[in-house]
Amino acid sequence: MTADYHLHSSFSGDSEAPSEGMVRSGISRGLSLLCFTEHYDPDYPYPEISMELNVPAYFSEIRKLEKQYREQIEIRFGAELGIQPHLGDLLHSWIRQHSEKGCAFDFLIGSTHLVDRLDPYYPDFWTSRSQEEAIRRFLDITLENIRAFDGFDVYGHLDYIVRYVPEGERRFSYSSYAEQTDAILRLLIQKGKGIEINTGGFKAGLSQPNPCRDVIRRYRELGGEIITMGSDAHTPEYVGYRFEDAKEVLRSCGFRYFTVFRERKPEFIPL
Numbered sequence: 001m002t003a004d005y006h007l008h009s010s011f012s013g014d015s016e017a018p019s020e021g022m023v024r025s026g027i028s029r030g031l032s033l034l035c036f037t038e039h040y041d042p043d044y045p046y047p048e049i050s051m052e053l054n055v056p057a058y059f060s061e062i063r064k065l066e067k068q069y070r071e072q073i074e075i076r077f078g079a080e081l082g083i084q085p086h087l088g089d090l091l092h093s094w095i096r097q098h099s100e101k102g103c104a105f106d107f108l109i110g111s112t113h114l115v116d117r118l119d120p121y122y123p124d125f126w127t128s129r130s131q132e133e134a135i136r137r138f139l140d141i142t143l144e145n146i147r148a149f150d151g152f153d154v155y156g157h158l159d160y161i162v163r164y165v166p167e168g169e170r171r172f173s174y175s176s177y178a179e180q181t182d183a184i185l186r187l188l189i190q191k192g193k194g195i196e197i198n199t200g201g202f203k204a205g206l207s208q209p210n211p212c213r214d215v216i217r218r219y220r221e222l223g224g225e226i227i228t229m230g231s232d233a234h235t236p237e238y239v240g241y242r243f244e245d246a247k248e249v250l251r252s253c254g255f256r257y258f259t260v261f262r263e264r265k266p267e268f269i270p271l
């Protein structure tokens, strides 16, 4: 069984793909389960992209697709939350409000997309500091984010920042940042939270998924057991992208199972 637990469609500000096309692609690629995880990044500082999410419209679309494709694939309702250290209360109440209105999520990813109100995707982020300082700051903020808000199920693309480093090899070196990385992994494990293996790293031209094999192996060594698989696809052709490679990475790191969520509860599926 294969399940893609990180997918965007036109409900996300940075995708134009209709959700139905993503579902059809999942079916044609042999997935048995997929979970949409549309973006919600409150207080996003770039006005050219809206990272707000119309939850009621999104929820009714998912319910419609779920019925329509019931015989072919299971579809679940999730979101990817862009965390910043000052957003803890806002995110908790956003989740609660929607749950009270009948739009309860199956699965939530927490992600660091912003560091000091800058997105590493844009060159501005890199001009004011060295590459190493930038990566250290990203990891510090990730730790702060998890302390400020733990209402998610897995942390998204933990070494996401390496997708955008301007110079040298775009590869996360666990050994260079072991202490900070371990602090993040230990806190996640202590809180009962998972991570994901995000094959968007391959799509971005990296030789590794996000996070890289060394970080995934370390999470397992420290006792972590919860790991979802996600393509981070924003267009249909990347649904389930390189999942066979991702499964090989998971096995080589000591995993025998990957994780899916329903109504925020983990279920473990043999690899």
Ligand SMILES: [Zn+2]
Binding pocket: 080, 111, 113, 156, 157
């Ligand atoms: Zn993300």
Ligand SMILES: [Zn+2]
Binding pocket: 006, 008, 080, 232
């Ligand atoms: Zn994403």
